[in-house]
Amino acid sequence: SEANQRYLNRTKNSEVRHKAAQQFMPGGVTRFTTFHRPYPVTIIRAEGPELHDADGNRYLDFINNYGSLIHGHAHPTIVRLVQRAVESASAVSASIPEQMELAQLLCKRVASVEQIRFCNSGTEATMFAIRAARAFTGKSGFIKMEGGYHGLHDAVEFSISPPLVTGERKNTLEPIPTSSGISHNLARDIYIAPFNDTHAIENILLEKAQEIAAIIVEPVMGVAGIIPPLPGYLAELRRLADKYGVLLIFDEVQTLRLHPGGAQGLYHVEADLTAMAKIIGGGFPVGAFGGRADIMSVFDPNQPGHVSHGGTFSGNNITMTAGIASMQLLDKEAIDRLEALSSRLEKGLSHVIQKYNIPAAITRVGSMLNVHFTKLPPIDYTTAHATSKELGTLVHLELMNYGIFASPRGTWYLSTAMADSHIDETISGFSEVMQKISR
Ligand code: PLP
Numbered sequence: 001s002e003a004n005q006r007y008l009n010r011t012k013n014s015e016v017r018h019k020a021a022q023q024f025m026p027g028g029v030t031r032f033t034t035f036h037r038p039y040p041v042t043i044i045r046a047e048g049p050e051l052h053d054a055d056g057n058r059y060l061d062f063i064n065n066y067g068s069l070i071h072g073h074a075h076p077t078i079v080r081l082v083q084r085a086v087e088s089a090s091a092v093s094a095s096i097p098e099q100m101e102l103a104q105l106l107c108k109r110v111a112s113v114e115q116i117r118f119c120n121s122g123t124e125a126t127m128f129a130i131r132a133a134r135a136f137t138g139k140s141g142f143i144k145m146e147g148g149y150h151g152l153h154d155a156v157e158f159s160i161s162p163p164l165v166t167g168e169r170k171n172t173l174e175p176i177p178t179s180s181g182i183s184h185n186l187a188r189d190i191y192i193a194p195f196n197d198t199h200a201i202e203n204i205l206l207e208k209a210q211e212i213a214a215i216i217v218e219p220v221m222g223v224a225g226i227i228p229p230l231p232g233y234l235a236e237l238r239r240l241a242d243k244y245g246v247l248l249i250f251d252e253v254q255t256l257r258l259h260p261g262g263a264q265g266l267y268h269v270e271a272d273l274t275a276m277a278k279i280i281g282g283g284f285p286v287g288a289f290g291g292r293a294d295i296m297s298v299f300d301p302n303q304p305g306h307v308s309h310g311g312t313f314s315g316n317n318i319t320m321t322a323g324i325a326s327m328q329l330l331d332k333e334a335i336d337r338l339e340a341l342s343s344r345l346e347k348g349l350s351h352v353i354q355k356y357n358i359p360a361a362i363t364r365v366g367s368m369l370n371v372h373f374t375k376l377p378p379i380d381y382t383t384a385h386a387t388s389k390e391l392g393t394l395v396h397l398e399l400m401n402y403g404i405f406a407s408p409r410g411t412w413y414l415s416t417a418m419a420d421s422h423i424d425e426t427i428s429g430f431s432e433v434m435q436k437i438s439r
Helices: 002-010 012-021 076-088 097-109 122-137 184-189 198-211 233-244 262-267 293-299 317-329 332-355 381-385 389-402 420-438
Strands: 043-047 050-053 058-061 115-119 141-145 190-193 212-217 247-251 273-277 287-291 361-365 368-372 411-413
Touching (some): 097 287, 097 317, 122 273, 122 287, 122 293, 184 190, 198 212, 332 361, 332 368, 389 420
Parallel strands (some): 141 212
16 A cells, blocks of 8 residues: 555665564564564664654654553663663672562552562563462462453463454353463363453352452453443452452553552552553563562462562562652652643544544543544443454554554553643644545
């Protein structure tokens, strides 16, 4: 298409680099996420809200490394502190004061988190949260949502983007491995429910509560397309977990940005265990899992039969230092400012969508939003899946050509490095793209 040709023309150096990379990395990439056809751009430099690619193109970054760069790229305070940390020590296999400082900071922010431990990714965070739930309850099953994303470990790689179940939906959806290489045998432990459907959860629990350790849920679905919980949904999950004797795990890997206390603070519902990552590392590899002290005590090495957890780089000084700074910078005022920027963006994009009569709907919670090419805002995987992939791909490509770096899925994450002027520039770009498409 014409959009594709323009992309090819302006990214020649990225193409050359991608060709060379294909010899040494399968598909020429080491991660799938920002990949789009025919090849991803190679980014040479990034600062604040801007990316610069190998051909000298500038982009406003609305992916922000999938929501982890809440203060944009190379925030001066974070850079300064990290430089100092690099000079003072490399990673050590001992305690460092920064671990205690970040642990305390996160426990103070998220009311339900009494104790916490660090790891290196959100994937590990949900893996250890589920392991803790199993150890604490002595049960192995868990409920996850259809379309729910909790990282890449085998146990949770089920029903992330399954084929649509149409017609009469069953109470229990069959768990479908998301990738080859995942053992079907693991499906025995997994129960799938649609997001925002508490009846489905209760039906599973009525039958299987004796086998189920936990419900794991993103309070706002992220990868599925920024889908907010319906009013009362999370509180009802809390009630059902208590009624049936299972633990409630909130995967707040994305949602911690929404409120000083995370989605739990925003919606006033407390989890038993919480998985965190992304923004708590200030841009560096990170994960953390925490919760009730009686549950977290399963990791206490002084206890007989304690649960194993470690990791060569868990709690390393660079990540801890950047994480402390990132969270200190993200005070109530910063979150309010993000809300104002994000609301301005939503209004602008909505106006454009109406003006050009595009079949699209926006979902937004705080500084995360998603443009869906559906008539109605989705409430679960099935309704989100109705988005037009063709339109989504075209819009993504045209936005890239305009200099707006948003995800192929239509998800946008804002950063505190943005100002009103960046938002207005983006709305203008979106308007030009939509005008082109509506012709
Ligand atoms: N959980 C959620 C809700 C996520 O969005 C992600 C990543 O996008 C993860 C877990 C996995 O985190 P990581 O990529 O750090 O392993």
